[in-house]
Amino acid sequence: MKELNVALIGCGFMGKAHSNAWRSVRLFYPNAAAYPRLKVICGAPGEDVQRYADIYGWEEASQDWQATVARDDIDIIDIVTPGKLHAPIAIAAAQTGKAVSCEKPLANTMEEAESMADAVEKAGVVNLCSFNYRRVPAVALAKQLIEEGFLGRVFHWRAQYLQDWIVDPSFPLVWRLQKSEAGSGALGDIGAHIVDLSHYLCGRVTELTAHMETFIHERPLLAEVTGGLSAEAGSGMGTVDVDDAALWLAKFDNGAIGTFEATRFAPGGLNKNRWEINGEHGSIRFNLERLTELEVFSRKDPEHIQGWKTIQVSQSVQPYVAAYWPPGHHIGWEHTFINSVHDLMEAVVNGTEMRPTFRDGLYVQKVLGAVEASNDSRQWEKVL
Numbered sequence: 001m002k003e004l005n006v007a008l009i010g011c012g013f014m015g016k017a018h019s020n021a022w023r024s025v026r027l028f029y030p031n032a033a034a035y036p037r038l039k040v041i042c043g044a045p046g047e048d049v050q051r052y053a054d055i056y057g058w059e060e061a062s063q064d065w066q067a068t069v070a071r072d073d074i075d076i077i078d079i080v081t082p083g084k085l086h087a088p089i090a091i092a093a094a095q096t097g098k099a100v101s102c103e104k105p106l107a108n109t110m111e112e113a114e115s116m117a118d119a120v121e122k123a124g125v126v127n128l129c130s131f132n133y134r135r136v137p138a139v140a141l142a143k144q145l146i147e148e149g150f151l152g153r154v155f156h157w158r159a160q161y162l163q164d165w166i167v168d169p170s171f172p173l174v175w176r177l178q179k180s181e182a183g184s185g186a187l188g189d190i191g192a193h194i195v196d197l198s199h200y201l202c203g204r205v206t207e208l209t210a211h212m213e214t215f216i217h218e219r220p221l222l223a224e225v226t227g228g229l230s231a232e233a234g235s236g237m238g239t240v241d242v243d244d245a246a247l248w249l250a251k252f253d254n255g256a257i258g259t260f261e262a263t264r265f266a267p268g269g270l271n272k273n274r275w276e277i278n279g280e281h282g283s284i285r286f287n288l289e290r291l292t293e294l295e296v297f298s299r300k301d302p303e304h305i306q307g308w309k310t311i312q313v314s315q316s317v318q319p320y321v322a323a324y325w326p327p328g329h330h331i332g333w334e335h336t337f338i339n340s341v342h343d344l345m346e347a348v349v350n351g352t353e354m355r356p357t358f359r360d361g362l363y364v365q366k367v368l369g370a371v372e373a374s375n376d377s378r379q380w381e382k383v384l
């Protein structure tokens with residue numbers, strides 16, 4: 001079994017989720033091609049990175065991402081910073097020949113995403129855009145069913161990603177509410193996930209018409225900005241220059257039509273990433289808040305017993321499940337990251353296919369760009 005040295009750039013929410021994945025992967029996949037060595041974690045200048053290294057289990061701490069990326073004893077760079085830093089870190093990592101994983105959305109703009117996809121392809125390095133929901137076992141099972149013909153011709157894609165964590169107007173101006181840091185608001189943060197899922201499960205969007213809304217235009221500034229939490233600090237109010245909600249109607253290349261909704265203003269929507277696909281033979285639906293369940297409806301069932309069926313996705317014959325517990329001993333959200341780092345290491349060592357790639361991330365960015373263009377033009381826009 002090969003040892004791969006990993007450097008993680010970012011110590012926040014995703015820093016913790018990815019650290020857990022790197023730490024746990026060997027336990028659940030003992031026969032994998034490689035196991036990771038948690039070599040170095042890197043945070044923002046002024047951040048107490050040593051504390052994160054101690055808690056998350058990394059050998060070393062750094063506050064200098066350039067120096068970290070330049071090290072010749074690192075095999076994989078894992079980027080979990082705000083969007084503004086994705087492109088410079090990923091391009092530098094590719095240029096040193098390292099495998100790169102980057103959190104979603106791939107970048108803040110289409111141009112940045114394009115340079116990133118070009119850089120990893122030019123360098124010939126393994127690359128992953130971390131749309132982790134492809135690696136929920138129930139979602140991977142949906143993909144398998146679709147490939148087996150469960151739906152037949154697809155008519156509808158219907159997706160909503162609903163959260164509610166910024167409804168309170170006193171919630172501060174964090175980086176996710178600043179265009180210079182995050183690129184966009186609900187659109188890139190959570191809308192990007194349902195675009196990637198539609199790409200994975202349904203097809204490519206060719207054109208769309210959209211509306212975006214910002215409900216609260218000013219929010220209290222943070223007193224301090226250590227750890228890359230915001231672009232500006234102070235005692236007054238600052239401007240929110242991203243969307244709070246985005247909705248769009250889309251046409252797919254396979255003739256299906258779809259709706260997408262992403263909002264952080266839906267009280268009761270905690271992490272309600274839900275979608276439904278309707279095809280000629282039946283329907284499939286999923287809700288991340290009940291992530292071990294997949295609901296299916298088959299028109300091929302005898303008519304007198306037709307109805308929605310809920311599959312408990314915890315059988316070892318279902319995707320990814322065999323790595324974990326016996327049937328009915330359910331896994332959670334964090335396991336999507338464990339599955340991702342496992343697959344990434346397999347790709348690095350054995351050359352297995354790794355999706356979604358940066359090119360897939362660029363496709364998502366193009367859809368996000370078309371949503372913004374349509375919101376501005378009030379017209380249908382093509383996804384080029």
Ligand SMILES: NC(=O)c1ccc[n+]([C@@H]2O[C@H](COP(=O)([O-])OP(=O)(O)OC[C@H]3O[C@@H](n4cnc5c(N)ncnc54)[C@H](O)[C@@H]3O)[C@@H](O)[C@H]2O)c1
Nearest residue numbers: 010011012013014015043044080081082083103104227228
């Ligand atoms: N896949 C998912 O489900 C998911 C969920 C949440 C966030 N994300 C993505 O993960 C990324 C990070 O989000 P988060 O929620 O962890 O943010 P966060 O605010 O919790 O953490 C950001 C971290 O970035 C690091 N950072 C900032 N400036 C830096 C610099 N100059 N050098 C090195 N490190 C620096 C800091 O360590 C900081 O703690 C974003 O791209 C976000 O969209 C993905």
